[in-house]
Ligand SMILES: C[C@H]1O[C@@H](n2cnc3c(N)ncnc32)[C@H](O)[C@@H]1O
């Protein structure tokens with residue numbers, strides 16, 4: 001075994017020696033359970049050091065949390081672009097997804113995890129299909145995930161029964177894995193794809209199991225207009241009536257919320273996941289009203305959405321898109337400053353998924369990213385947050401730890417070649433099967 005391989009397999013306490021936090025050079029001590037045991041003075045003495053990572057010329061930041069993904073859609077990257085959301089879903093994405101296999105989801109999720117690790121993400125909130133295979137990929141890659149089966153009943157009773165079974169079976173499967181990094185949530189896709197009965201069942205099941213809810217909300221104006229026409233209520237009110245708005249709910253997009261809906265989300269303790277790149281690409285024509293959500297006290301976090309509407313999973317780019325879109329759309333250069341964008345991508349995401357404080361503090365899980373302080377994007381280095389949000393992308397990430405385990409070091413992730421080959425082969429096979437069937 002080479003020396004560089006050791007760091008991925010070694011177990012024990014870790015000392016990150018001399019990394020930069022808030023402009024100071026400090027040691028970070030991580031105990032053998034993967035918890036931060038000390039930062040700065042006295043950190044070295046807090047543990048019996050097994051593994052040392054050189055932190056010099058590295059900015060230490062909390063691991064990023066991607067709160068809205070369809071990870072295996074990495075296989076659909078670039079498959080269909082430049083379309084209206086409804087056409088894109090109904091003409092391109094759903095017909096291809098009809099041919100998805102468990103193996104596709106396994107390889108797509110492996111590819112997504114690889115991409116996330118390489119850009120500093122340690123946890124994600126996923127909604128897709130064949131999620132037992134997604135769990136296998138997450139387990140192998142070493143990051144955290146909350147996995148939801150995408151519940152879509154299209155108001156067809158037989159389909160609803162099938163979705164209920166799939167949701168229950170995933171919950172049982174995730175429980176049986178007993179992996180603290182992997183959790184499950186209920187994933188009612190949206191108010192336009194799930195019946196009232198389906199939404200109510202999802203809410204009840206989530207409550208009974210003590211798990212979260214992951215839903216798309218108010219992504220387009222059409223969603224709001226159609227919902228009002230069909231039910232007399234706006235989407236957030238409808239979800240609330242069905243019991244879907246809880247402190248463990250993550251609502252993705254939230255572009256077309258009105259001010260009262262922002263207050264409702266805050267009151268219910270819902271986390272709103274901002275997905276600026278996807279929203280701009282699909283031209284949903286309104287930016288999430290961040291100022292109203294913030295004023296109401298809602299937890300606003302960040303997500304990329306799937307690789308078919310983004311088309312990557314780089315949360316550094318997403319922080320920049322969020323900060324720029326908010327300023328541009330609401331005509332306010334002071335809205336969503338860099339520090340807040342970092343908080344959105346870290347602490348707010350961790351709060352949404354319940355993965356810890358999402359900060360570098362003693363007692364927190366050691367989900368730590370080391371960014372190259374010598375990279376072009378960090379030169380000069382007046383304000384770290386400014387560079388992280390406005391200048392860098394995920395390529396500046398050098399080392400990633402999740403629960404104290406090293407997942408990437410000096411940009412090496414074990415098994416990268418095999419993942420790239422496996423995912424490319426799965427994508428070819430998926431598109432081939434779809435062509436044959438049409
Ligand atoms: C879980 C389901 O969500 C779909 N999906 C992917 N991106 C979006 C989006 N921006 N809005 C709504 N649904 C989406 C996936 O294609 C899958 O069918």
Ligand SMILES: [Zn+2]
Pocket residue numbers: 068069070216252305306
């Ligand atoms: Zn989505």
